[in-house]
Amino acid sequence: MPAVTGIGLRQPHYAAFMAQRPVLPFVEVHSENFFGDGGAALQVLNDVREQVDVSLHGVGLALGSAAGLDPWHLDRLARLVERIDPLRVSDHASFARGLGHHANDLLPIAFTPASLDLLVANVQRVQDRLKRPLGVENLSAYLRFDDAPEAMPEPRFFAELARRSGCWLLLDVNNLVVNALNAGQDPVAAPCAWIDALGVDAPVGEIHLAGYAETPDLVIDDHGSRVKPPVWAVYAHAVARFGPRPTLVEWDTDLPTLDVLLHEAAEADRLCVR
Numbered sequence: 001m002p003a004v005t006g007i008g009l010r011q012p013h014y015a016a017f018m019a020q021r022p023v024l025p026f027v028e029v030h031s032e033n034f035f036g037d038g039g040a041a042l043q044v045l046n047d048v049r050e051q052v053d054v055s056l057h058g059v060g061l062a063l064g065s066a067a068g069l070d071p072w073h074l075d076r077l078a079r080l081v082e083r084i085d086p087l088r089v090s091d092h093a094s095f096a097r098g099l100g101h102h103a104n105d106l107l108p109i110a111f112t113p114a115s116l117d118l119l120v121a122n123v124q125r126v127q128d129r130l131k132r133p134l135g136v137e138n139l140s141a142y143l144r145f146d147d148a149p150e151a152m153p154e155p156r157f158f159a160e161l162a163r164r165s166g167c168w169l170l171l172d173v174n175n176l177v178v179n180a181l182n183a184g185q186d187p188v189a190a191p192c193a194w195i196d197a198l199g200v201d202a203p204v205g206e207i208h209l210a211g212y213a214e215t216p217d218l219v220i221d222d223h224g225s226r227v228k229p230p231v232w233a234v235y236a237h238a239v240a241r242f243g244p245r246p247t248l249v250e251w252d253t254d255l256p257t258l259d260v261l262l263h264e265a266a267e268a269d270r271l272c273v274r
Contacts, residue, residue, distance in 0.1 A: 005247040005268040006055065007261045008223075014044050016258040024052055024265065026087050028248050031058040035076040049084050055206070055248070056080065057170075058091040063122045063136065064109035065095040078129050088206060088246070090135030090170045091126075093119060093158070108141035111157040112150050116164075123165040135205050136161060137170035140178040140221035155197035168205035171195070173234045174221060174250075178212050181219040187230040192237045204242045209235055209268060210250040224253035227264055236271050244272040 006026040009017060017027075027048060034042050048054060060073055081089060095107050109115050119136075127134050138158060152160075162169055176191035183190070198204075209232075211225030227235075227249065239245070249264045 003265075003269045004244050004272055005249060005265040007265050008057075008248060008250045008252065009048065010252065010255060011041070012255050013258045013261070018044075018047065020258065021051060022258075022262055024262075025246065026053040026055050028055040028057050028250075031056040031077055031080060031089070031091075032060050032073075034080055045084060053087040054084055055088040055090070055246075056084075056086045057248075058089070061091040061122075061126065062095050063091055063126070064093055064115065064119050065122070066118060069122055069125060074126065074129055077126075081130050081132075088135055089130060089132065090137060090206065092137045092139060093161070094139055108139055111152050111154050113152075114150075116152075116157060116160055119161055120165045123161070123167050127166065133205075134167045135170040136167050137172050137208065138175055140172070140175035153197060155194050155199075159199055159202055162203050168203040169198075170206045170208060171198075171204045171238060171245075172208040172210075173238060174208060174210040174212060174223075174227070174231050177228070177230045177234055178219050178221045181212075181214075188233045188237075191230075191234040195234070195238050195241055200241060202242070204238075204245050207235065207238060207245050207247045208250055209247060209264070210252075222253050223250045226260075227267070232267075232271065235268065239272055247272075 003025050006024050006028055009027040009029050029045065034045050036042060045054065058077065061069065093109060095109055109119065123134055123136060138154070158169055161167060173191065176194055177187045180187045180190035209227045210221065210223040211227055213220045213222045213224060247268050249261060249268060251261055
């Protein structure tokens, strides 16, 4: 079976990546790092794009913001998409904009019909502008809204989002495990139940894997270590449920050598063929 796992390409690995030219199905970069009209970073991205498919993963669209989308941000994303023709484009089911401010964080949304309506409208606007389906990722959330009477389970919310907007789902397995640990739940059973509730026909277009940090008070989705055993176990369940899907190993802090990152990607591929 061909490899399905790519890596998040970050600036400290540019030189090693171009020198080694590893064979990968894709690499993923953060869209906002390449919004400029020129410069060395964009030239590297163009060079990488000639070697391997590139997926754009954003952190700033704020798709769940009641204030709506930032026109400048959407313009720059559309320009970047046109320039490099990415394999996939994705962002998060989060909010960050409101009352004239932009939070530098991926803030959680309420899983209510009103929130779903807003998210569907914003996702459709992005898709209309980019002329392609958008991937929407589930969050690791460190706070949640009080349950409203009309709130729905998170998996149902995402299934409805995909059905109504035509988007695809970016299933972040690490986020499910982090949320379970912070809720005092079993870090394998609870995420696997979440995945089962999503439905076997859910349009899962990509899966994210990463490491997390455990502190005395909180488990943090820091993308700063190897993938932990519970995440591997839930990933194996997701592959059994949906079949092999394009998979990304994210590593954003305390970056290791490129070879370590490639080893993690190879481990994900091994799980796909068991």
